[in-house]
Amino acid sequence: MNITELVGIFFSALIINNIILMRFIGLCSFFGVSDKMENSFGMSGAVIFVMVLASSVTWLVYHYLLLPLGLVFLRTLIFILVIASLVQLVELFMKKYLIALYRALGIYLPLITTNCAILAVAFLNIDYNYNFVQMLVYTVGVAGGYSLAIILFSSLRERLKLAPVPDFIRGYPLVFFTAALMSLAFMGFSGLFGLH
Amino acid sequence: MSLIKILLNGIFTENPILMLMIGLCPTLACSGDAGSALGMGLAATFVLVCSNLLVSMIRRIVPSEIRIPVFIVIIATFVTITDYTMQAYFPQLATSLGVFLPLIVVNCIILARAEAFAYRNNLIRSFFDGLGMGLGFTLAIVLLGIMRETIGAGTIFGYPLNHFEPAAIMILPPGAFIGIGILISIWQIITKKKKEVSPCHNCALAKICYPEGKGEL
Numbered sequence: 001m002n003i004t005e006l007v008g009i010f011f012s013a014l015i016i017n018n019i020i021l022m023r024f025i026g027l028c029s030f031f032g033v034s035d036k037m038e039n040s041f042g043m044s045g046a047v048i049f050v051m052v053l054a055s056s057v058t059w060l061v062y063h064y065l066l067l068p069l070g071l072v073f074l075r076t077l078i079f080i081l082v083i084a085s086l087v088q089l090v091e092l093f094m095k096k097y098l099i100a101l102y103r104a105l106g107i108y109l110p111l112i113t114t115n116c117a118i119l120a121v122a123f124l125n126i127d128y129n130y131n132f133v134q135m136l137v138y139t140v141g142v143a144g145g146y147s148l149a150i151i152l153f154s155s156l157r158e159r160l161k162l163a164p165v166p167d168f169i170r171g172y173p174l175v176f177f178t179a180a181l182m183s184l185a186f187m188g189f190s191g192l193f194g195l196h
Numbered sequence: 197m198s199l200i201k202i203l204l205n206g207i208f209t210e211n212p213i214l215m216l217m218i219g220l221c222p223t224l225a226c227s228g229d230a231g232s233a234l235g236m237g238l239a240a241t242f243v244l245v246c247s248n249l250l251v252s253m254i255r256r257i258v259p260s261e262i263r264i265p266v267f268i269v270i271i272a273t274f275v276t277i278t279d280y281t282m283q284a285y286f287p288q289l290a291t292s293l294g295v296f297l298p299l300i301v302v303n304c305i306i307l308a309r310a311e312a313f314a315y316r317n318n319l320i321r322s323f324f325d326g327l328g329m330g331l332g333f334t335l336a337i338v339l340l341g342i343m344r345e346t347i348g349a350g351t352i353f354g355y356p357l358n359h360f361e362p363a364a365i366m367i368l369p370p371g372a373f374i375g376i377g378i379l380i381s382i383w384q385i386i387t388k389k390k391k392e393v394s395p396c397h398n399c400a401l402a403k404i405c406y407p408e409g410k411g412e413l
Contacts (some may be wrong), residue, residue, distance in 0.1 A: 023225065025295075028218060028221070031220070073280065076275055076276050079277050080272055080302070081268070084265065084268065115302070128332050171360065171384070172380055175377075177377045180371075180372075181370070187368065
């Protein structure tokens, strides 16, 4: 393992294979909460926090519990239960000891339990056969990519509200077309540093 | 409400994708060609029907405090069955759906129907609701798949169309967003309903994320 490889994993996850615009994971919350800039910041913070935590825990569970016991077929079930209970625990812990953080991120936590991005990254870490360090770098990259996309997109959407557009694309169709243009722009990063 | 009405409700009136806009991730990701779109639609329909049946069967013995975890376990079980069956009998389709096959477990449509319909209705009604919603999902994803494959690759279900210069952008990621935008705007013209409501309001967990009295986050 060397630094170049880790940097490659990070940038590939951050922009080239951006989880929202290139891989279509986590779209519900992307379209759901991106109508205001402040919501996007809150959601990004919560996603980064939970994604790193959940990926580490599911990676450990998979490699030290499911693999030795031959229970790989229970992966889907165990992962979703681990993530759901982890989010609950984090919420309780934050409520008790980290009030300030809870006020900032608390309401976004339940949203995250069924956010497919968290579960998807847990699966992808296993599918790509990453070791623990690669897993951490990849997860931070993906979470950063999510934040990048949702924050950029919400700033576009705040302006779209005032745009004079034909009646039949007002509302969500316009939002999808904007996402398409953003996705097109991100496609331009393909091949950056020789990565795909 | 008669059974036919429940069935049609899922396909047209409350089409999960075109009206409620939930379950967008698999729709956009698996619609690059019509074949895998159909595979994804049918897999999700199978899980939806089975989970609706089982949830409806045990609805009287599940306390309401722990219903969501119970739903998730039920859904995850059927998703695992589907995942392994597909890997065994349709390995090519399973490879093209990739991570989205196990991700059916977090498809909002399935949890939303368990919570909003199957937990409150009897077995037969839940079956028709699951079938209707599943077919509605399949309809939307296959429409999108056909549209993207025809324009982007010049084929339908793998059969080539002649005299046609494909525009490759439609099978690349931006094409998915353009395609769903076009589909939804056509649907808006037909039904004359505008969607200003965020998809989050139609999610199964909306009550948790949007506590009563607060309209938004």
